[in-house]
Amino acid sequence: MRIIKTADIRDKIAQLSQQACIKVDKKITDAFAKSYESEKNPVAKYVFEQLIENYKIAETENIPICQDTGMVTMFVTIGQDVAFKGEAMEKMIQEGIRIGYREGFLRKSIVNDPIERVNTGDNTPAVIHYELVEGDVFNVVIVPKGAGCENMSRIAMLKPADGLPVIEKFVVDAVRDAWANPCPPLFIGVGIGGNFEKVAFLAKKALLLPFDERSETPYIAKLENDLLDEINDLDIGPQGFGGQTTALGVRVLSYPTHIASLPVAVNISCHAMRHIEFSL
Amino acid sequence: MARLNIKTPLTKDKIEKLKAGDIILLNGTIYSARDAAHKRIMQLIEEGADLPFPIKDQIIYYMGPTPAREGKIIGSAGPTTSYRMDSFTPKLIEMGLAASIGKGSRSTEVVNALKANKAVYLSAVGGAGALLSKRIRSVKIIAFEDLGAEAVRKLGVEEFPLIVAIDSYGTSLFER
Numbered sequence: 001m002r003i004i005k006t007a008d009i010r011d012k013i014a015q016l017s018q019q020a021c022i023k024v025d026k027k028i029t030d031a032f033a034k035s036y037e038s039e040k041n042p043v044a045k046y047v048f049e050q051l052i053e054n055y056k057i058a059e060t061e062n063i064p065i066c067q068d069t070g071m072v073t074m075f076v077t078i079g080q081d082v083a084f085k086g087e088a089m090e091k092m093i094q095e096g097i098r099i100g101y102r103e104g105f106l107r108k109s110i111v112n113d114p115i116e117r118v119n120t121g122d123n124t125p126a127v128i129h130y131e132l133v134e135g136d137v138f139n140v141v142i143v144p145k146g147a148g149c150e151n152m153s154r155i156a157m158l159k160p161a162d163g164l165p166v167i168e169k170f171v172v173d174a175v176r177d178a179w180a181n182p183c184p185p186l187f188i189g190v191g192i193g194g195n196f197e198k199v200a201f202l203a204k205k206a207l208l209l210p211f212d213e214r215s216e217t218p219y220i221a222k223l224e225n226d227l228l229d230e231i232n233d234l235d236i237g238p239q240g241f242g243g244q245t246t247a248l249g250v251r252v253l254s255y256p257t258h259i260a261s262l263p264v265a266v267n268i269s270c271h272a273m274r275h276i277e278f279s280l
Numbered sequence: 281m282a283r284l285n286i287k288t289p290l291t292k293d294k295i296e297k298l299k300a301g302d303i304i305l306l307n308g309t310i311y312s313a314r315d316a317a318h319k320r321i322m323q324l325i326e327e328g329a330d331l332p333f334p335i336k337d338q339i340i341y342y343m344g345p346t347p348a349r350e351g352k353i354i355g356s357a358g359p360t361t362s363y364r365m366d367s368f369t370p371k372l373i374e375m376g377l378a379a380s381i382g383k384g385s386r387s388t389e390v391v392n393a394l395k396a397n398k399a400v401y402l403s404a405v406g407g408a409g410a411l412l413s414k415r416i417r418s419v420k421i422i423a424f425e426d427l428g429a430e431a432v433r434k435l436g437v438e439e440f441p442l443i444v445a446i447d448s449y450g451t452s453l454f455e456r
Contacts, residue, residue, distance in 0.1 A: 043301060043443065043453070050405045050441065058410035064346050064356040067409040067429075105355055107346040107429050117316070119428055148361045148383070148406065179454060181361045181384040183406035239405055240384065241301075241443065241453045270407050 002079075002136040004280050006086035012278050013096025013142065017072065018104030020144050020276040021064045024055050027212065028248070028273060035185065035245040044243030051238070051271060065272050069106040070144035072097050072126035073204065081136040090128065098122040109147070129201065141208055141277045149182035149270045155200055158262040164223060167192060167264050172230050174266045175247070180240025183270035186247045187211055188231065190223075191265040194255035199263035202253040207269050211249025220252050227252075238271075285439075289337035290378035292398050298444045300451040304402070305439040310339040310381065312433040314360050317424055318368040321432075325371065332423030332432045336376030339402075343381075344429035345413070353419045354435075358409030359383040362401070366390050373399045385454040386446060395450040403445040403453075415440045 029052065036048040058065040074093065086092065101108060101123040110124065111117040154174040158166055171190055189209075191202025214221040227250040237243025248271075257263065286294060288308025298304070311333050313321065324331055342362055346355030362382030369380060370393035378399055383406035386394075394401060404412055418436035425431050446452045 043303075046303060046443075047405055050408045050411060054405070054408040054411040057414065058356075061410065062349070063410035063413055065410060066407045067343065067345050067356040067358050068360065069346060069356075105347045105349050107344065107355070109344075109429070121428075151361070179385055180403075180406070181363065183383065235456055239403065239443075241403075241445075242456070272407055 002082050003085050004082055004138050006084050006089045006092040008280060009089060009140070010092040010096040010099070012280065013093060013140070014099035014103065016276045016278055017097055017100035017142050017144065018106065020142050020274045021069045021104065021106055022062060023059050024065060024272050024274070027210075028271070029055055031212070031248050035248070039243050039245055041237055041241070041243040043241040044237045044245065047238040047241065064106060065274065066146060066270070067107055068109060068146035068148060069101070069123070070146045070274070071110055071150070072123065073143040073145055074126050074128045075131070075141040075143070075205065075208070076128060077131045077133055077137060077139040079133055079135040079137040082138050093128060094124045094126060097124050097126050137279065139277065139279045141275055143208070143275045145274070146270060149186070149268045152178035152182040153203070153265070153267045155196070155263070155265040157196065158264055160260065160262045162262055164219070167262075168223070168227060168230065170264055171227055171266050172234070175231050175236070175268070176234055178268060179236055182268045184236055184240065184247065185238055185245045185271045187269040187273045188227065188247055188250040189267040189269070190227070190250065190252040191267075192252060192254040192263070193257040194263060195258070195261065196263060198255055199265040200267070202255060203265035203267035206251040206253040207267055207273065208275060209251040209253070211251060211273070215252060217254070220254060224250050224252050288339060290339055290400075291337055295378060295398050295400055295448050298400050298447050300444050300447045300453050302444040304442050304444065306442055307438055307440070308436070310341045310435050310437055310440075311422075312341045312343045312345075312435060314342050314344050314430055315364055316427050316430040317432050318365050320424055322368055322371065325375075333434065335372055337378045339379045339381060340372070340377060341381040341435065346409070346429075354413050354416050356409030357413040357416055359404040359406055361406075362386055369393065373397045381442060385452070391446055391450050391452065394446055394448055398448045400444060400448055401446040402442040404440075404442055412440065
């Protein structure tokens with residue numbers, strides 16, 4: 001049995017939630033540099049220049065990449081041989097966000113109630129997903145996700161007879177309808193299977209897969225490639241002004257489902273795909 | 281693709297010259313207002329009450345910044361998605377609003393109002409809030425302070441980089 005202090009979890013979250021909003025993954029900036037070179041549309045090139053410059057300013061001057069520092073989604077993986085010491089973990093995770101958003105001068109974007117809409121003032125609560133696994137691991141992925149792209153996400157309960165063609169159409173339609181709203185170039189997460197809530201979870205989790213890799217399942221790898229090509233043929237381009245770079249990655253996760261069901265969900269991320277991971 | 285230096289107020293003679301796809305560097309005064317502030321402004325209009333700022337020839341920026349660090353006047357300050365303001369915008373354009381700044385496309389009603397009243401829709405680059413914050417030289421909260429990030433701010437901007445997304449002739453960069 002391995003003991004983890006919940007205060008250590010809080011401190012790590014407080015520190016890393018700030019970093020996630022300021023520093024973008026190097027793989028993304030590298031992909032940007034490549035797309036900038038190949039992009040022919042002059043407005044698209046201009047947008048890339050601004051985005052690349054923005055990432056530099058954010059990191060060197062400690063200013064959030066984007067003013068929408070998001071609602072925090074957290075994926076917590078807990079090995080069954082881990083025990084926790086101290087105050088309740090859930091409470092300490094939320095406390096970590098509270099401290100991080102205060103000390104990092106991040107925007108508090110959460111309202112207490114979807115209809116009453118009074119700001120909670122500290123960006124809590126975060127949405128937390130727990131997964132229980134073998135061993136004594138403890139891993140957290142922090143995803144501060146803005147609403148511009150989250151609002152463009154979509155879910156459908158298709159018929160089994162629909163199959164891959166309708167899934168493809170559903171994803172491409174979602175991206176086309178979203179156009180510039182989710183801040184392209186995009187990262188696209190797709191979930192297929194499970195049930196209503198599982199498929200939405202899969203779509204978001206698919207965003208965390210390395211965007212430059214492909215599934216080990218051949219038909220899914222093909223679907224990822226086909227979707228990326230179709231989406232980049234839409235001529236949406238960076239910020240919707242046209243161009244060949246609408247998405248930088250499409251990843252798909254699937255799960256067993258009911259004989260009568262074919263759930264599909266798409267979760268869209270903006271160009272920054274802010275996330276950060278730690279283990280204790 | 282022209283690159284133009286433009287000074288506020290954005291009078292009709294300046295608007296007429298702007299074409300979809302032009303890159304402009306804006307200098308002068310703009311006002312931030314997003315979802316909650318729009319709701320309150322519309323309420324004030326309905327009641328016939330005084331508005332936080334004059335609408336005629338002015339520019340609204342759909343933006344709610346991150347808090348300013350010590351010694352700074354503002355935090356990250358990029359545009360939010362514009363379509364959420366679509367139901368409010370035609371009324372403001374009819375009242376003389378010269379331009380709105382946001383990201384993403386607009387409804388047919390907004391495009392028609394732009395054409396009918398000679399106004400423009402400008403786009404800032406979404407997710408470039410750090411860069412844009414450097415072009416903001418002054419900030420003053422002038423209304424709805426209780427809304428926090430959503431309060432109405434009077435902003436002084438210098439060489440604020442924008443793209444004419446929909447011009448006063450109804451030409452849109454979002455249409456293929």
